[in-house]
Amino acid sequence: MPIVEKSLVTVDRSERLEIEGIDVSGDWNTFLRSRVQTDLDVRIVDWIRSQPQGDTISRCWQCGTCTAGCCLHTDYGLSEFNPRYFIYLAQVGYEEELRKYATTIWRCVSCNKCVERCPKGVKVEEVIHTIGSYLEFTGGAPESPADRFDRAYTENLLRRGVLDEASLFRTYERMEGRTMPAGEMLKMGFQLFRSGRLRTGPLAHRTRGWRRFGNVLREKLKEDERCRRASLSAAGGTGGHSP
Ligand code: SF4
Ligand code: SF4
Structure with a gap:
């Protein structure tokens, strides 16, 4: 019966070989990996x-x-x-x-x-x-690019309670080690300007009373993180990785 699940086949050596005019080429030391998984962690x-x-x-x-x-x-x-x-x-x-x-x-x-x-x-x-x-x-x-973007986005939002898009863009470009060509940068800057969102840096908008609310939000995020880590420890360090 042919083996259709290629991922289960391990070939140690493939050779082309002819003995007395007969082609005996083939895969040598071919064996099947175990289908039985024993290290499952419920x-x-x-x-x-x-x-x-x-x-x-x-x-x-x-x-x-x-x-x-x-x-x-x-x-x-x-x-x-x-x-x-x-x-x-x-x-x-x-x-x-x-x-x-x-x-x-x-x-x-x-x-x-x-x-x-x-x-x-x-x-x-x-x-x-x-x-x-x-x-x-x-x-x-x-950490994936999406993770980095999430981090940049959250930090940006926590600063004033309103997204500073131009600053977010700069931060993310820096994180990814990229530089946008000047022409594209100008085009994007113009579009941001037209839509009234070019207020950046010290000129960026701010949510009223953000200092107090922002601190509460930061504490909440830290608390969530602590809870997640605590519950992982309580689960016994699943998978042998330390949280
Ligand atoms: S999550 Fe819902 S839709 Fe998806 S496989 Fe399970 S039962 Fe089906
Ligand atoms: S939320 Fe949308 S993208 Fe995410 S798993 Fe569901 S269908 Fe897919």
Whole structure:
């Protein structure tokens, strides 16, 4: 019977060989990797379920409706972005495989089509973000451009309570080590000016009473972070990674 699942086949050596006019070329030392996974860690799903946005993960029955309707998977052809599969890997605790998607998982654009379509009421978008957070907090997930943009966006917003778009753009360009060509920069500056959003730096708008409210928000963000880390520790350092 032919082996169709190529990922399970390991070829140690391929050779072209002819002996006494007979072609005996082939793959040598070919063997199959084990299909049995023994290092599954069900504490991952326990942790995700214990989070406010991950509590519906256990309802998933793997029908695949979310993936079939996901704009990234279907419209944009990002086949590796598969919400059903992310949920499956988290449910069974296959951390090694899940970590391969630590960056991809954050490409979700939060359109919530998956949530609308899920027949089991899984809050798919929230669940996969919680899975992403798990991977981020337990280490090993490299910071993606989307992560960096989120960080720049949050810091920018926390400064005055209103987004300073020009400053956000400059910060993000710096983070990515990019410089926009002068012509494009001028064009964008003009568009920002026309839309009244070129007030930047000290001239940028500010939300009234922001100092007090901003401090409360900062504390809340820190508290959320502490809670997440504490719950990961309580889950026993799942996957052997320290939070
Ligand atoms: S649509 Fe809902 S039940 Fe079906 S795979 Fe997606 S999350 Fe699971
Ligand atoms: S919210 Fe995310 S996972 Fe759901 S359909 Fe939209 S892009 Fe896909």
